[in-house]
Amino acid sequence: MIDLDIQKSHVIHQWKADSPLIACRISPRGDQCVSAGQDSMLQRWNIPSGEKVVLKGHESWSHALTYNPTGDLLVSGGCEGSLIWWSIGDAEPKAIRTIDAHQGWIRGVERSPDGQTLVSVGNDRTIRLWSTVTGEKLAEWSAHDRHIYSAAFHPDGVHLLTGDLMGKIHVWKLADHSLVRTLDGSTLYGPNPGQAAEFGGVRSLAISPNGAEVFAAGTHKGSNPFGAVHEPLLLRFQWSDGALTKSHVCDGIPGGLLFRTCPLNDATVVSVSGGSTGGILLFFNATQEKEIHRAMLPNIARDMDLHAATGLVATAHHDAHLRISGLFA
Amino acid sequence: MKIAKYACGSMDHIVNRRRFLSGVAGTVASTGAIVGGLGTLTQGIAAAEIQRKDMRVVVFNMHGGLSQLESWDPKPGTRTGGPFRAIPTSVSGIHISELLPMTAKQMHHLCLLRGVNTSEDDHGKGAYMMLTGRRQTPSADFPQIGSVAAKMLHDDQSGLPGHIVVTPGGGGGRGNEAAYLGPKFSSISLGGDKPPQNSNKPDALSDEAEKRRHDMRRKINEQFLNQRRTAITDAYTHSYEQALRLMERREVFDVSKEPDTAKQRYGNSDLGRQCLMARRLLESGVSFVQVTHSNYDTHNDNFNFHIEQVGEFDQAFATFVDDLAQRGMLEKTLVVVLSEFGRTPNINLYYGRDHWSKAWSIAMAGAGVQRGAAFGKTNDEGTEVIDGQCDHGDIFHTILRAVGVDSSQSLIVDGREVPIADPAAEPIWKILA
Numbered sequence: 001m002i003d004l005d006i007q008k009s010h011v012i013h014q015w016k017a018d019s020p021l022i023a024c025r026i027s028p029r030g031d032q033c034v035s036a037g038q039d040s041m042l043q044r045w046n047i048p049s050g051e052k053v054v055l056k057g058h059e060s061w062s063h064a065l066t067y068n069p070t071g072d073l074l075v076s077g078g079c080e081g082s083l084i085w086w087s088i089g090d091a092e093p094k095a096i097r098t099i100d101a102h103q104g105w106i107r108g109v110e111r112s113p114d115g116q117t118l119v120s121v122g123n124d125r126t127i128r129l130w131s132t133v134t135g136e137k138l139a140e141w142s143a144h145d146r147h148i149y150s151a152a153f154h155p156d157g158v159h160l161l162t163g164d165l166m167g168k169i170h171v172w173k174l175a176d177h178s179l180v181r182t183l184d185g186s187t188l189y190g191p192n193p194g195q196a197a198e199f200g201g202v203r204s205l206a207i208s209p210n211g212a213e214v215f216a217a218g219t220h221k222g223s224n225p226f227g228a229v230h231e232p233l234l235l236r237f238q239w240s241d242g243a244l245t246k247s248h249v250c251d252g253i254p255g256g257l258l259f260r261t262c263p264l265n266d267a268t269v270v271s272v273s274g275g276s277t278g279g280i281l282l283f284f285n286a287t288q289e290k291e292i293h294r295a296m297l298p299n300i301a302r303d304m305d306l307h308a309a310t311g312l313v314a315t316a317h318h319d320a321h322l323r324i325s326g327l328f329a
Numbered sequence: 330m331k332i333a334k335y336a337c338g339s340m341d342h343i344v345n346r347r348r349f350l351s352g353v354a355g356t357v358a359s360t361g362a363i364v365g366g367l368g369t370l371t372q373g374i375a376a377a378e379i380q381r382k383d384m385r386v387v388v389f390n391m392h393g394g395l396s397q398l399e400s401w402d403p404k405p406g407t408r409t410g411g412p413f414r415a416i417p418t419s420v421s422g423i424h425i426s427e428l429l430p431m432t433a434k435q436m437h438h439l440c441l442l443r444g445v446n447t448s449e450d451d452h453g454k455g456a457y458m459m460l461t462g463r464r465q466t467p468s469a470d471f472p473q474i475g476s477v478a479a480k481m482l483h484d485d486q487s488g489l490p491g492h493i494v495v496t497p498g499g500g501g502g503r504g505n506e507a508a509y510l511g512p513k514f515s516s517i518s519l520g521g522d523k524p525p526q527n528s529n530k531p532d533a534l535s536d537e538a539e540k541r542r543h544d545m546r547r548k549i550n551e552q553f554l555n556q557r558r559t560a561i562t563d564a565y566t567h568s569y570e571q572a573l574r575l576m577e578r579r580e581v582f583d584v585s586k587e588p589d590t591a592k593q594r595y596g597n598s599d600l601g602r603q604c605l606m607a608r609r610l611l612e613s614g615v616s617f618v619q620v621t622h623s624n625y626d627t628h629n630d631n632f633n634f635h636i637e638q639v640g641e642f643d644q645a646f647a648t649f650v651d652d653l654a655q656r657g658m659l660e661k662t663l664v665v666v667l668s669e670f671g672r673t674p675n676i677n678l679y680y681g682r683d684h685w686s687k688a689w690s691i692a693m694a695g696a697g698v699q700r701g702a703a704f705g706k707t708n709d710e711g712t713e714v715i716d717g718q719c720d721h722g723d724i725f726h727t728i729l730r731a732v733g734v735d736s737s738q739s740l741i742v743d744g745r746e747v748p749i750a751d752p753a754a755e756p757i758w759k760i761l762a
Contacts, residue, residue: 038411197637199630199634227628227629228630228681
C-alpha cells in the first residue's frame with residue numbers, strides 16, 4: 001500500500017480518446033483502465049504507457065463497467081440494454097458473451113465481493129443477478145417504482161443495495177431477495193417543481209471496506225436543473241440501523257453533481273463532481289460535514305474510479321481525455 | 330347583415346366593402362353574428378362554409394424545446410446521436426426515437442416535418458413565431474393559431490369557447506393571444522382535468538334568482554350599448570353569455586366521467602388527463618385546443634429528462650391519436666406537435682443540448698395532411714436541413730390550409746388588409762392531402 005497524501009493529489013497521465021468519455025474503471029491489478037465514450041466504443045488503456053485498444057460491441061453508450069477480481073474479464077452494460085463480457089486481459093480483447101439483459105438503459109453493473117456474481121440494474125426497474133463465469137441469469141426481481149440508478153454489494157456478501165431516481169435506497173437480502181430496509185436518500189431527488197421535470201437520483205452507492213457505512217452520492221438544491229444549477233451532496237448512513245449520520249455538502253460549487261464515490265478507507269471517501277463548476281475531486285471524512293480537500297481537474301468529469309493500493313484515481317472527461325491522478329506527492 | 334354601431338364612430342371598424350361585395354362575406358352575413366370584438370367585423374372569409382366542415386385543430390406545445398434527436402429525427406451511431414436508438418414504425422422506412430414506441434405504432438397517421446429551420450433561438454420569440462406564423466415586430470401584433478382557428482372554424486352556438494388551452498395546473502382566466510381579432514378569440518385556460526374555475530352555480534342561488542339577475546344585466550347592458558358600444562363592451566357581453574352557456578355544459582370538462590379503462594390507456598400522468606380532456610373538448614365542438622407539455626429546456630442532463638418527459642408524452646399522445654382515429658375524428662381534426670425550437674445536435678459538457686432552430690422537426694396528424702409521411706431531411710449529424718426546408722410561416726399556412734382555411738386571404742383591421750398568414754410564406758403543398 002502506498003502512503004496517501006490527498007493534499008498532493010495531481011494528474012499524472014492524460015490520454016485522449018476519439019469522443020467525450022462517460023465512464024471508467026481501473027483493473028484490480030492497477031495495470032490498465034477501461035473507459036467508455038459517447039461514440040459507444042470502449043477503450044482499454046495500459047497504465048502507465050497509455051497504449052490504447054478500442055473495443056467495439058455496444059450499440060449505445062456504456063455507463064456501467066466492472067472487472068472480475070483477477071482483472072482478466074470485464075463486463076460492460078450499455079444503454080441498449082445488453083451486457084457484454086470482454087476478455088479484457090488478452091492482448092486483443094474480444095467480446096466473448098453478449099446478453100440482451102435489460103429493457104432500456106443499464107445504469108449499473110457491479111460484482112459481488114467473491115467475484116462470482118454480477119448485479120445489473122437500469123431503467124426497467126429490475127434487478128438481475130448473473131453468474132460472472134457462465135453468464136447464466138441467477139435471479140431477477142422488480143424492485144423500484146422508478147429507474148434504478150445504482151447498485152452495490154455489501155462486503156458481508158449477504159446484502160445488496162440499490163438506489164433509484166427518487167432517492168430510495170433499498171437493502172436486499174441476496175438469499176431470498178427480501179427487502180430488509182429502505183434508507184431515505186430523498187434529499188438526492190432535487191427537481192425544481194416549476195420546471196415540471198424529474199431530476200436527481202442516487203448516482204452512486206458505496207460501502208466502507210469494513211461494511212459499517214453506506215455512502216449515497218448525487219446532487220441537491222436543484223434550483224435550476226435545466227441550467228445545470230445544483231450542488232453536490234453525499235449522504236453517509238450507518239449500516240447497522242440505516243440512520244443518516246451526515247450530509248456532506250460543499251461551498252462554492254453551484255453547478256455540481258457527484259457522479260461516483262469510492263472509499264479510501266473505513267472513514268474517508270473520494271467523490272468526483274461534474275457539472276457547470278467543473279471537474280473536482282472531493283474528499284470527505286467522518287467528522288466534517290464539508291469536504292476536507294478538493295482538487296480541481298482540468299476539465300469537467302463524468303466518472304471516476306479508485307485503485308486504493310496504488311493511490312491512483314482515473315477520471316473520464318468531456319474533453320475525451322482519460323486522466324490518471326495520483327493521491328500522493 | 331347587422332353592423333355594429335360603435336361609440337368611437339371610427340371607419341376602422343367598418344367592413345371592407347370590396348371584400349364584402351366579393352360574395353365571400355355575404356356568407357358571413359348570413360351567420361347573423363351580433364356581438365363580439367373586432368372579430369365580427371374583420372370579415373372576408375367564408376366562416377360559415379368552413380364551420381360546416383366541422384374541422385378542429387389540436388396543438389401539443391412541447392414547452393422549452395423538444396429535442397428532435399430524441400423524438401422525430403434520431404441520428405443513432407453518430408457524433409450527435411446520443412444514447413438512444415431509432416426504432417421502426419408502422420410505416421416502412423420511417424424510424425423515430427426508441428423513446429416513442431407507442432407513437433411508432435401510430436406512424437401511419439402521422440406526417441413528420443424534418444426540415445424545419447426557423448433561425449430563432451430565443452424561447453419567447455421562437456414561441457411567438459411558431460404560434461403566430463410571423464416574426465415578432467414592435468409595430469404589429471398577430472393572433473396565435475388558436476385564435477385564428479377559433480375565428481375561422483368555431484360554431485359559436487356550440488355553447489363552448491372556440492379556443493381552449495389545457496395546462497398541467499392552474500388554469501382560469503383568459504389568455505391574450507388574439508391580437509386584432511379581439512378578446513373573444515383569446516383562450517380560456519383549463520388547469521389539468523378540472524372544469525373552468527367558478528363555473529358552477531352557487532348552491533345558495535336558485536334558478537329563478539339566477540335568471541332574474543341575468544335578465545337585469547342584459548337590460549342594463551342593452552341601454553348602455555345603445556349609447557356607448559365598443560369592441561370591448563361587446564367582448565364583455567360575449568364573455569358573460571359564453572360563461573352562461575359554458576356553465577350549462579360543464580359536464581364536458583369532467584374527465585372523471587370517462588371510464589377507468591380510458592384513463593389507464595392515456596396514462597396516469599398530467600398529460601394523460603390533459604389529452605383525455607382535449608378529446609372530450611374536441612368531441613363537444615371546441616375548435617381549437619392547445620395542450621402544453623412541460624418541460625424540455627434541457628441544457629443539462631438532456632437524456633435523463635427526455636426519458637422521463639418523452640416517455641410520458643408517448644403514451645398519452647399515441648393513445649390520443651389512436652382514440653381520434655378509432656372514433657372517426659381524425660378525418661376532421663388536425664393534430665400538431667410543435668415547440669419553440671429544437672435542440673442542438675451537439676451534446677454539451679453536462680449531457681445537455683442547447684437551443685437549436687436551424688434544423689429541427691415537428692409532427693402533424695390527421696385532417697388535411699398526408700398520412701405515414703416524413704417530409705424534409707437533415708444531414709447525417711442533424712446540423713443542417715438538406716431537403717424540404719420549411720419555417721414557421723409555412724407551417725402556419727399549412728395548418729390553416731389543412732383544415733380548409735384559405736390562408737392567402739386577408740382580414741380588414743383598422744381599415745387595412747392584414748393577411749391572416751405571412752404572405753412571404755406559403756403552405757407546404759407536398760404534405761397537404
